[in-house]
Amino acid sequence: MLSRVAKNLYWMSRYLERAENTARFINSTTQVLLDLPRGASFGWDVLLKVAGLDALYHKHYLAANEADIMRFLILDERNPGSIVASIHSARENTRTFREVLPMEIWERINGLYLYTRDNAARATRSRSQCYEVLSGVIERRQSVIGLLMGSMSHDLAYQFLKLGRNLERADMTTRIVDVNSAVHLPDDAAAAETARERLWMSTLNALSAYQMYRQHVGVRIDGPSVLNFLLRDPHFPRTVAHCLGEIESCLSVLVNYQVPLQIASRTWRRLEAMTLDDVSPAPLHDHLDQIQADLGELHDAISRQYFLLHEQSQEQA
Amino acid sequence: MNTLVRDYPAKEFFDELIASDGQPRPAARALFEHLDALDAAGLDERRQAVNAAIMTTGITFTVYSEAGNIDRAWPFDIIPRVMSKKEWTRIEAGLKQRLTALNLFINDLYNEQRIVKDGVFPLEVLKGSKNFRAQCMGMTPRFGVWAHVCGTDLVRDKDGTVYVLEDNLRVPSGVSYMLENRQLMKRLFPELFQASVILPVDDYPTRLHDTLAALSPRAGVRPVVAVLTPGIFNSAYFEHSYLAQKMGAFLVEGSDLVVQADDCVYMKTIAGLRRVDVIYRRIDDDFLDPEAFRADSALGVKGLMRAWRAGNVGIANAPGAGVADDKVVYAFIPKVIKYYLDEEPIIPNVPSYLCMYDEDRDYVLANLDKLVVKPANESGGYGMLIGPRSTVEEREQFAELIKANPRNYMAQPTLALSTAPTLVDDHMEPRHLDLRPFILQSDKLYCTTGGLTRVAMTAGSLVVNSSQGGGAKDTWIVDVDE
Numbered sequence: 001m002l003s004r005v006a007k008n009l010y011w012m013s014r015y016l017e018r019a020e021n022t023a024r025f026i027n028s029t030t031q032v033l034l035d036l037p038r039g040a041s042f043g044w045d046v047l048l049k050v051a052g053l054d055a056l057y058h059k060h061y062l063a064a065n066e067a068d069i070m071r072f073l074i075l076d077e078r079n080p081g082s083i084v085a086s087i088h089s090a091r092e093n094t095r096t097f098r099e100v101l102p103m104e105i106w107e108r109i110n111g112l113y114l115y116t117r118d119n120a121a122r123a124t125r126s127r128s129q130c131y132e133v134l135s136g137v138i139e140r141r142q143s144v145i146g147l148l149m150g151s152m153s154h155d156l157a158y159q160f161l162k163l164g165r166n167l168e169r170a171d172m173t174t175r176i177v178d179v180n181s182a183v184h185l186p187d188d189a190a191a192a193e194t195a196r197e198r199l200w201m202s203t204l205n206a207l208s209a210y211q212m213y214r215q216h217v218g219v220r221i222d223g224p225s226v227l228n229f230l231l232r233d234p235h236f237p238r239t240v241a242h243c244l245g246e247i248e249s250c251l252s253v254l255v256n257y258q259v260p261l262q263i264a265s266r267t268w269r270r271l272e273a274m275t276l277d278d279v280s281p282a283p284l285h286d287h288l289d290q291i292q293a294d295l296g297e298l299h300d301a302i303s304r305q306y307f308l309l310h311e312q313s314q315e316q317a
Numbered sequence: 318m319n320t321l322v323r324d325y326p327a328k329e330f331f332d333e334l335i336a337s338d339g340q341p342r343p344a345a346r347a348l349f350e351h352l353d354a355l356d357a358a359g360l361d362e363r364r365q366a367v368n369a370a371i372m373t374t375g376i377t378f379t380v381y382s383e384a385g386n387i388d389r390a391w392p393f394d395i396i397p398r399v400m401s402k403k404e405w406t407r408i409e410a411g412l413k414q415r416l417t418a419l420n421l422f423i424n425d426l427y428n429e430q431r432i433v434k435d436g437v438f439p440l441e442v443l444k445g446s447k448n449f450r451a452q453c454m455g456m457t458p459r460f461g462v463w464a465h466v467c468g469t470d471l472v473r474d475k476d477g478t479v480y481v482l483e484d485n486l487r488v489p490s491g492v493s494y495m496l497e498n499r500q501l502m503k504r505l506f507p508e509l510f511q512a513s514v515i516l517p518v519d520d521y522p523t524r525l526h527d528t529l530a531a532l533s534p535r536a537g538v539r540p541v542v543a544v545l546t547p548g549i550f551n552s553a554y555f556e557h558s559y560l561a562q563k564m565g566a567f568l569v570e571g572s573d574l575v576v577q578a579d580d581c582v583y584m585k586t587i588a589g590l591r592r593v594d595v596i597y598r599r600i601d602d603d604f605l606d607p608e609a610f611r612a613d614s615a616l617g618v619k620g621l622m623r624a625w626r627a628g629n630v631g632i633a634n635a636p637g638a639g640v641a642d643d644k645v646v647y648a649f650i651p652k653v654i655k656y657y658l659d660e661e662p663i664i665p666n667v668p669s670y671l672c673m674y675d676e677d678r679d680y681v682l683a684n685l686d687k688l689v690v691k692p693a694n695e696s697g698g699y700g701m702l703i704g705p706r707s708t709v710e711e712r713e714q715f716a717e718l719i720k721a722n723p724r725n726y727m728a729q730p731t732l733a734l735s736t737a738p739t740l741v742d743d744h745m746e747p748r749h750l751d752l753r754p755f756i757l758q759s760d761k762l763y764c765t766t767g768g769l770t771r772v773a774m775t776a777g778s779l780v781v782n783s784s785q786g787g788g789a790k791d792t793w794i795v796d797v798d799e
């Protein structure tokens with residue numbers, strides 16, 4: 001496998017995962033907004049921080065309001081993480097290695113791109129259209145994954161796709177959970193309690209995790225249990241723990257995996273050691289920040305190990 | 318009477334599908350019976366389905382413009398170009414004859430130059446050839462073959478004669494569109510393929526792989542074959558990727574390759590360096606190796622020529638093969654065939670006037686309004702003068718160009734290129750076309766069944782190049798009793 005191709009596969013997979021999760025992130029936020037009780041408020045600024053996009057946003061927009069933020073997250077190509085930009089990048093990336101993928105994958109990705117390009121503007125018009133269009137994006141992206149799993153040999157190219165997907169997914173799960181820290185609960189204790197429960201339910205829904213949580217954890221929705229589930233459950237496919245497990249299994253079939261694997265193990269250990277009892281905004285945000293930083297280091301280790309041979313030659317040129 | 322054919326004007330030019338009596342030719346009869354079973358709406362539906370399929374499969378080519386590189390969908394006409402197997406068999410033999418002679422010719426030019434010494438090919442033409450590479454002198458690649466992949470453009474004149482218009486021996490492109498055109502037609506008109514015996518075209522990637530694999534310097538090892546592309550911004554990138562995919566080869570860019578001190582070529586993989594045996598390069602000679610050719614090339618691989626000369630890597634087409642891909646050299650090919658094979662050319666050349674000869678030049682200058690004038694080394698239809706459509710100013714300008722550099726120009730009579738019915742809204746109109754078959758040679762010879770039919774989509778236009786508004790048709794070689 002060429003280093004350049006490995007790098008492009010990895011990034012293509014990250015872009016697609018990012019697009020899907022941004023769609024989930026938006027749907028989740030919309031749900032939270034709908035469920036806010038009287039006396040509670042939502043911090044749009046905090047939402048941008050959670051997404052890691054506050055600096056970029058304020059470069060192009062004056063105020064943090066819903067309409068502009070939605071536009072920025074869905075179709076603004078000046079934001080490389082917007083849904084349209086991510087899918088566009090994924091498609092352009094795919095062109096550079098069409099030869100290693102089954103033909104139909106390209107057709108699906110191209111179809112996803114055409115759908116997104118043609119419908120994104122509609123998604124910013126109303127909350128209901130937004131939900132419909134973003135569900136269409138999620139569905140089409142899922143069909144790419146399904147086709148990959150069902151029609152592609154689990155070869156090296158597949159491992160790099162899987163690496164990118166899981167790294168991005170783990171990171172985005174922490175960000176979706178972090179949306180909770182953007183909400184200011186009402187002062188009334190009873191109202192706050194109900195609101196809190198609804199918030200965590202929205203988080204589970206955004207990650208399609210509600211049903212699995214009920215089956216495997218319990219009926220009661222409380223912050224620490226949900227957090228523990230979304231970060232540390234080994235079996236649900238969008239939890240940080242599950243993604244780390246997938247990353248480890250990918251690394252173990254690649255060559256020279258020692259260094260990246262060490263970083264992955266360290267991330268595990270830190271995750272295990274976290275005390276997740278307090279889910280008020282500040283400690284919650286700190287925990288999630290820590291995980292994001294660790295995932296960033298894991299990405300760096302993977303880049304250094306597998307992509308660097310190619311990047312060095314680019315610098316020379 | 319077929320409704321589609323009824324009002325079709327088939328008299329002015331030779332039409333590939335409709336005879337001068339207004340009836341479909343034998344090879345096209347089954348086609349029109351089926352097309353007629355569809356009403357206008359049905360036909361339009363198929364055409365829209367084709368366009369949709371082109372969008373989703375992303376069959377595109379890139380057009381360079383000041384506004385940036387635009388990815389355009391492939392313009393495709395759903396009415397195929399049809400030819401009988403009997404006629405094709407003769408053409409195929411002619412193409413193989415031609416490539417065999419061309420390779421003997423190229424190998425001779427880089428070695429003994431017998432053909433020059435024997436006075437058949439003038440030294441001054443060789444000296445003036447932009448694509449002659451002194452760096453290749455003394456080399457004999459495996460099998461003595463330099464041009465492994467050749468795309469030869471064929472045209473048909475008013476009287477029905479098929480001519481070779483030019484040989485593309487550097488990096489001919491278009492074969493992926495030939496393959497995709499057939500896929501599209503099978504997807505949209507499966508019933509047509511049941512009704513006629515249409516010869517398949519899809520063995521090309523396998524044959525290309527075999528042709529390349531035969532060039533591997535390492536015996537007994539499964540050869541590592543790589544397609545070398547200039548990258549995603551090249552107009553033929555789609556094809557590079559497509560062929561690599563179909564052959565199971567690596568698609569590499571110059572920056573993926575490195576020549577080590579052992580003069581072998583390696584590619585940079587996630588597990589370190591891996592030896593490459595054969596390179597199907599889709600980069601011009603000039604950019605291939607900054608050490609041997611243009612020093613400012615960022616697309617190529619430093620030391621590639623060294624590795625090739627040492628016999629450590631096969632390169633297709635070999636560097637320098639373009640020496641025979643020159644519109645002045647072209648005029649000598651009938652003599653070249655006679656000289657090396659002692660045979661008459663099966664497919665004739667278009668009669669050509671070489672401006673380097675006084676007599677020819679005087680004729681050309683006196684008849685610029687009737688001739689097509691071509692520079693020796695341009696491709697893609699650029700830098701040409703089409704006499705009958707030129708202005709006085711253009712002719713004056715070309716007369717100056719010719720006088721300043723006669724070796725660089727040749728001229729041909731303006732051919733009345735054949736036409737084929739092409740769908741325009743709900744009816745058919747004649748459009749001019751050509752045919753580019755692809756011929757392969759290493760240890761064996763192979764020719765595609767038919768080739769890529771390129772069609773000028775604009776009424777009356779003779780320019781079929783995709784970069785200038787041309788489109789394509791599927792090409793059917795049909796086994797039919799005549």
